Amino acid sequence: MIAALVSTRLRTALVILxxxxxxxxxxxxxxxMGFAPCELCLKQRIPYYAGIPLAAFAAIALQRGGEGAARIALALLGLLFAAGTALAFYHSGVELKLFPGPSECSGAMRKAGSFGDFRSSLDKMKVVSCDRPALRIFALTLSNWNILISAGLAGLALRAWRGPRAGA
Known part of the structure:
Protein backbone atom coordinates (compact mmCIF):
# COMPACT_ATOMS: atom_id res chain seq x y z
CA MET A 1 0.00 0.00 0.00
CA ILE A 2 2.76 2.46 0.96
CA ALA A 3 4.74 1.73 -2.21
CA ALA A 4 1.62 2.19 -4.35
CA LEU A 5 0.84 5.51 -2.67
CA VAL A 6 4.37 6.83 -3.15
CA SER A 7 4.32 5.56 -6.73
CA THR A 8 1.05 7.42 -7.40
CA ARG A 9 2.41 10.64 -5.93
CA LEU A 10 5.63 10.20 -7.89
CA ARG A 11 3.70 9.72 -11.14
CA THR A 12 1.64 12.81 -10.31
CA ALA A 13 4.74 14.91 -9.63
CA LEU A 14 6.28 13.73 -12.90
CA VAL A 15 3.09 14.46 -14.85
CA ILE A 16 2.95 17.96 -13.36
CA LEU A 17 6.61 18.45 -14.22
CA MET A 33 7.06 32.30 -34.12
CA GLY A 34 6.54 36.04 -33.74
CA PHE A 35 3.64 36.26 -31.29
CA ALA A 36 4.93 38.64 -28.63
CA PRO A 37 3.47 38.07 -25.14
CA CYS A 38 1.65 40.84 -23.30
CA GLU A 39 2.35 41.81 -19.70
CA LEU A 40 -0.34 39.47 -18.33
CA CYS A 41 0.94 36.61 -20.49
CA LEU A 42 4.39 37.03 -18.97
CA LYS A 43 2.93 37.07 -15.45
CA GLN A 44 1.01 33.86 -16.17
CA ARG A 45 4.35 32.12 -16.72
CA ILE A 46 5.51 32.73 -13.15
CA PRO A 47 3.66 29.73 -11.64
CA TYR A 48 5.35 27.51 -14.23
CA TYR A 49 8.80 28.93 -13.54
CA ALA A 50 8.28 28.25 -9.84
CA GLY A 51 6.35 25.02 -10.34
CA ILE A 52 8.88 23.22 -12.53
CA PRO A 53 11.64 23.03 -9.90
CA LEU A 54 9.06 22.40 -7.17
CA ALA A 55 7.60 19.41 -9.07
CA ALA A 56 11.13 18.11 -9.69
CA PHE A 57 11.84 18.49 -5.97
CA ALA A 58 8.67 16.55 -5.10
CA ALA A 59 9.62 13.73 -7.46
CA ILE A 60 13.17 13.52 -6.09
CA ALA A 61 11.92 13.66 -2.50
CA LEU A 62 9.52 10.78 -3.17
CA GLN A 63 12.27 8.70 -4.77
CA ARG A 64 14.42 9.25 -1.68
CA GLY A 65 11.73 8.50 0.88
CA GLY A 66 10.89 12.09 1.80
CA GLU A 67 7.14 11.78 1.67
CA GLY A 68 6.53 14.67 4.08
CA ALA A 69 8.61 17.10 2.03
CA ALA A 70 6.94 15.87 -1.16
CA ARG A 71 3.47 16.41 0.30
CA ILE A 72 4.40 19.98 1.24
CA ALA A 73 5.72 20.53 -2.30
CA LEU A 74 2.51 19.10 -3.78
CA ALA A 75 0.39 21.39 -1.59
CA LEU A 76 2.48 24.37 -2.70
CA LEU A 77 2.12 23.28 -6.33
CA GLY A 78 -1.64 23.13 -5.89
CA LEU A 79 -1.75 26.64 -4.46
CA LEU A 80 0.67 27.96 -7.07
CA PHE A 81 -1.33 26.63 -10.00
CA ALA A 82 -4.62 27.71 -8.38
CA ALA A 83 -3.21 31.24 -8.36
CA GLY A 84 -2.17 30.73 -11.98
CA THR A 85 -5.73 29.70 -12.78
CA ALA A 86 -7.07 32.89 -11.19
CA LEU A 87 -4.61 35.04 -13.14
CA ALA A 88 -5.49 33.29 -16.41
CA PHE A 89 -9.19 33.77 -15.63
CA TYR A 90 -8.56 37.48 -15.05
CA HIS A 91 -6.64 37.77 -18.33
CA SER A 92 -9.44 35.97 -20.19
CA GLY A 93 -11.90 38.45 -18.70
CA VAL A 94 -9.70 41.35 -19.85
CA GLU A 95 -9.69 39.87 -23.36
CA LEU A 96 -13.49 39.68 -23.28
CA LYS A 97 -13.66 43.26 -21.90
CA LEU A 98 -15.34 41.99 -18.72
CA PHE A 99 -12.60 43.40 -16.49
CA PRO A 100 -10.37 46.43 -16.94
CA GLY A 101 -6.83 45.37 -17.68
CA PRO A 102 -3.61 46.87 -16.41
CA SER A 103 -3.03 50.39 -17.73
CA GLU A 104 0.35 49.31 -19.16
CA CYS A 105 -1.25 47.05 -21.73
CA SER A 106 -4.98 47.72 -22.03
CA GLY A 107 -7.19 50.37 -23.54
CA ALA A 108 -6.09 53.45 -25.44
CA MET A 109 -2.45 54.47 -25.37
CA ARG A 110 -1.74 57.65 -23.42
CA LYS A 111 -0.22 60.70 -25.09
CA ALA A 112 3.15 61.85 -23.85
CA GLY A 113 2.81 64.99 -21.73
CA SER A 114 6.38 66.12 -22.32
CA PHE A 115 9.45 65.26 -24.33
CA GLY A 116 10.83 63.37 -21.31
CA ASP A 117 7.66 61.28 -21.17
CA PHE A 118 8.01 60.62 -24.89
CA ARG A 119 11.63 59.48 -24.50
CA SER A 120 10.77 57.16 -21.62
CA SER A 121 7.91 55.70 -23.63
CA LEU A 122 10.27 54.78 -26.46
CA ASP A 123 11.46 51.89 -24.30
CA LYS A 124 7.88 50.65 -24.23
CA MET A 125 7.19 51.00 -27.95
CA LYS A 126 6.62 47.28 -28.33
CA VAL A 127 3.78 47.19 -25.80
CA VAL A 128 1.50 44.29 -26.61
CA SER A 129 -2.15 44.80 -25.79
CA CYS A 130 -3.50 42.57 -23.02
CA ASP A 131 -7.08 43.00 -24.18
CA ARG A 132 -6.58 41.79 -27.77
CA PRO A 133 -5.57 38.12 -28.07
CA ALA A 134 -2.89 37.64 -30.70
CA LEU A 135 -3.61 33.96 -31.27
CA ARG A 136 -6.43 31.45 -30.93
CA ILE A 137 -5.95 27.71 -30.97
CA PHE A 138 -9.13 25.69 -31.53
CA ALA A 139 -11.15 28.86 -30.82
CA LEU A 140 -9.52 29.43 -27.42
CA THR A 141 -7.03 32.15 -26.57
CA LEU A 142 -3.80 31.22 -24.85
CA SER A 143 -5.13 32.57 -21.55
CA ASN A 144 -8.22 30.36 -21.99
CA TRP A 145 -5.94 27.36 -22.46
CA ASN A 146 -3.97 28.39 -19.42
CA ILE A 147 -7.12 28.31 -17.29
CA LEU A 148 -7.63 24.68 -18.25
CA ILE A 149 -3.97 23.67 -17.87
CA SER A 150 -3.40 25.50 -14.57
CA ALA A 151 -6.66 24.23 -13.08
CA GLY A 152 -5.79 20.69 -14.11
CA LEU A 153 -2.32 20.94 -12.56
CA ALA A 154 -3.74 22.46 -9.38
CA GLY A 155 -6.30 19.66 -9.13
CA LEU A 156 -3.69 16.95 -9.68
CA ALA A 157 -1.33 18.41 -7.10
CA LEU A 158 -4.01 18.91 -4.46
CA ARG A 159 -5.45 15.45 -5.03
CA ALA A 160 -1.99 13.90 -4.55
CA TRP A 161 -1.38 16.06 -1.49
CA ARG A 162 -4.71 15.10 0.12
CA GLY A 163 -4.29 11.38 -0.51
CA PRO A 164 -3.76 9.16 2.51
CA ARG A 165 -0.39 9.31 4.21
CA ALA A 166 1.95 6.41 3.86
CA GLY A 167 1.59 4.11 6.84
CA ALA A 168 -1.93 5.35 7.62
Missing amino acids: GVAVATIGGAWIIEA
Whole structure:
Protein backbone atom coordinates (compact mmCIF):
# COMPACT_ATOMS: atom_id res chain seq x y z
CA MET A 1 0.00 0.00 0.00
CA ILE A 2 2.76 2.46 0.96
CA ALA A 3 4.74 1.73 -2.21
CA ALA A 4 1.62 2.19 -4.35
CA LEU A 5 0.84 5.51 -2.67
CA VAL A 6 4.37 6.83 -3.15
CA SER A 7 4.32 5.56 -6.73
CA THR A 8 1.05 7.42 -7.40
CA ARG A 9 2.41 10.64 -5.93
CA LEU A 10 5.63 10.20 -7.89
CA ARG A 11 3.70 9.72 -11.14
CA THR A 12 1.64 12.81 -10.31
CA ALA A 13 4.74 14.91 -9.63
CA LEU A 14 6.28 13.73 -12.90
CA VAL A 15 3.09 14.46 -14.85
CA ILE A 16 2.95 17.96 -13.36
CA LEU A 17 6.61 18.45 -14.22
CA GLY A 18 6.12 17.24 -17.79
CA VAL A 19 3.00 19.30 -18.45
CA ALA A 20 4.57 22.43 -16.94
CA VAL A 21 7.71 22.05 -19.06
CA ALA A 22 5.62 21.40 -22.18
CA THR A 23 3.42 24.43 -21.47
CA ILE A 24 6.35 26.81 -21.03
CA GLY A 25 8.09 25.27 -24.02
CA GLY A 26 4.95 25.84 -26.08
CA ALA A 27 4.77 29.46 -24.94
CA TRP A 28 8.41 29.99 -25.94
CA ILE A 29 7.82 28.36 -29.35
CA ILE A 30 4.77 30.56 -29.98
CA GLU A 31 6.83 33.59 -28.97
CA ALA A 32 9.65 32.50 -31.33
CA MET A 33 7.06 32.30 -34.12
CA GLY A 34 6.54 36.04 -33.74
CA PHE A 35 3.64 36.26 -31.29
CA ALA A 36 4.93 38.64 -28.63
CA PRO A 37 3.47 38.07 -25.14
CA CYS A 38 1.65 40.84 -23.30
CA GLU A 39 2.35 41.81 -19.70
CA LEU A 40 -0.34 39.47 -18.33
CA CYS A 41 0.94 36.61 -20.49
CA LEU A 42 4.39 37.03 -18.97
CA LYS A 43 2.93 37.07 -15.45
CA GLN A 44 1.01 33.86 -16.17
CA ARG A 45 4.35 32.12 -16.72
CA ILE A 46 5.51 32.73 -13.15
CA PRO A 47 3.66 29.73 -11.64
CA TYR A 48 5.35 27.51 -14.23
CA TYR A 49 8.80 28.93 -13.54
CA ALA A 50 8.28 28.25 -9.84
CA GLY A 51 6.35 25.02 -10.34
CA ILE A 52 8.88 23.22 -12.53
CA PRO A 53 11.64 23.03 -9.90
CA LEU A 54 9.06 22.40 -7.17
CA ALA A 55 7.60 19.41 -9.07
CA ALA A 56 11.13 18.11 -9.69
CA PHE A 57 11.84 18.49 -5.97
CA ALA A 58 8.67 16.55 -5.10
CA ALA A 59 9.62 13.73 -7.46
CA ILE A 60 13.17 13.52 -6.09
CA ALA A 61 11.92 13.66 -2.50
CA LEU A 62 9.52 10.78 -3.17
CA GLN A 63 12.27 8.70 -4.77
CA ARG A 64 14.42 9.25 -1.68
CA GLY A 65 11.73 8.50 0.88
CA GLY A 66 10.89 12.09 1.80
CA GLU A 67 7.14 11.78 1.67
CA GLY A 68 6.53 14.67 4.08
CA ALA A 69 8.61 17.10 2.03
CA ALA A 70 6.94 15.87 -1.16
CA ARG A 71 3.47 16.41 0.30
CA ILE A 72 4.40 19.98 1.24
CA ALA A 73 5.72 20.53 -2.30
CA LEU A 74 2.51 19.10 -3.78
CA ALA A 75 0.39 21.39 -1.59
CA LEU A 76 2.48 24.37 -2.70
CA LEU A 77 2.12 23.28 -6.33
CA GLY A 78 -1.64 23.13 -5.89
CA LEU A 79 -1.75 26.64 -4.46
CA LEU A 80 0.67 27.96 -7.07
CA PHE A 81 -1.33 26.63 -10.00
CA ALA A 82 -4.62 27.71 -8.38
CA ALA A 83 -3.21 31.24 -8.36
CA GLY A 84 -2.17 30.73 -11.98
CA THR A 85 -5.73 29.70 -12.78
CA ALA A 86 -7.07 32.89 -11.19
CA LEU A 87 -4.61 35.04 -13.14
CA ALA A 88 -5.49 33.29 -16.41
CA PHE A 89 -9.19 33.77 -15.63
CA TYR A 90 -8.56 37.48 -15.05
CA HIS A 91 -6.64 37.77 -18.33
CA SER A 92 -9.44 35.97 -20.19
CA GLY A 93 -11.90 38.45 -18.70
CA VAL A 94 -9.70 41.35 -19.85
CA GLU A 95 -9.69 39.87 -23.36
CA LEU A 96 -13.49 39.68 -23.28
CA LYS A 97 -13.66 43.26 -21.90
CA LEU A 98 -15.34 41.99 -18.72
CA PHE A 99 -12.60 43.40 -16.49
CA PRO A 100 -10.37 46.43 -16.94
CA GLY A 101 -6.83 45.37 -17.68
CA PRO A 102 -3.61 46.87 -16.41
CA SER A 103 -3.03 50.39 -17.73
CA GLU A 104 0.35 49.31 -19.16
CA CYS A 105 -1.25 47.05 -21.73
CA SER A 106 -4.98 47.72 -22.03
CA GLY A 107 -7.19 50.37 -23.54
CA ALA A 108 -6.09 53.45 -25.44
CA MET A 109 -2.45 54.47 -25.37
CA ARG A 110 -1.74 57.65 -23.42
CA LYS A 111 -0.22 60.70 -25.09
CA ALA A 112 3.15 61.85 -23.85
CA GLY A 113 2.81 64.99 -21.73
CA SER A 114 6.38 66.12 -22.32
CA PHE A 115 9.45 65.26 -24.33
CA GLY A 116 10.83 63.37 -21.31
CA ASP A 117 7.66 61.28 -21.17
CA PHE A 118 8.01 60.62 -24.89
CA ARG A 119 11.63 59.48 -24.50
CA SER A 120 10.77 57.16 -21.62
CA SER A 121 7.91 55.70 -23.63
CA LEU A 122 10.27 54.78 -26.46
CA ASP A 123 11.46 51.89 -24.30
CA LYS A 124 7.88 50.65 -24.23
CA MET A 125 7.19 51.00 -27.95
CA LYS A 126 6.62 47.28 -28.33
CA VAL A 127 3.78 47.19 -25.80
CA VAL A 128 1.50 44.29 -26.61
CA SER A 129 -2.15 44.80 -25.79
CA CYS A 130 -3.50 42.57 -23.02
CA ASP A 131 -7.08 43.00 -24.18
CA ARG A 132 -6.58 41.79 -27.77
CA PRO A 133 -5.57 38.12 -28.07
CA ALA A 134 -2.89 37.64 -30.70
CA LEU A 135 -3.61 33.96 -31.27
CA ARG A 136 -6.43 31.45 -30.93
CA ILE A 137 -5.95 27.71 -30.97
CA PHE A 138 -9.13 25.69 -31.53
CA ALA A 139 -11.15 28.86 -30.82
CA LEU A 140 -9.52 29.43 -27.42
CA THR A 141 -7.03 32.15 -26.57
CA LEU A 142 -3.80 31.22 -24.85
CA SER A 143 -5.13 32.57 -21.55
CA ASN A 144 -8.22 30.36 -21.99
CA TRP A 145 -5.94 27.36 -22.46
CA ASN A 146 -3.97 28.39 -19.42
CA ILE A 147 -7.12 28.31 -17.29
CA LEU A 148 -7.63 24.68 -18.25
CA ILE A 149 -3.97 23.67 -17.87
CA SER A 150 -3.40 25.50 -14.57
CA ALA A 151 -6.66 24.23 -13.08
CA GLY A 152 -5.79 20.69 -14.11
CA LEU A 153 -2.32 20.94 -12.56
CA ALA A 154 -3.74 22.46 -9.38
CA GLY A 155 -6.30 19.66 -9.13
CA LEU A 156 -3.69 16.95 -9.68
CA ALA A 157 -1.33 18.41 -7.10
CA LEU A 158 -4.01 18.91 -4.46
CA ARG A 159 -5.45 15.45 -5.03
CA ALA A 160 -1.99 13.90 -4.55
CA TRP A 161 -1.38 16.06 -1.49
CA ARG A 162 -4.71 15.10 0.12
CA GLY A 163 -4.29 11.38 -0.51
CA PRO A 164 -3.76 9.16 2.51
CA ARG A 165 -0.39 9.31 4.21
CA ALA A 166 1.95 6.41 3.86
CA GLY A 167 1.59 4.11 6.84
CA ALA A 168 -1.93 5.35 7.62
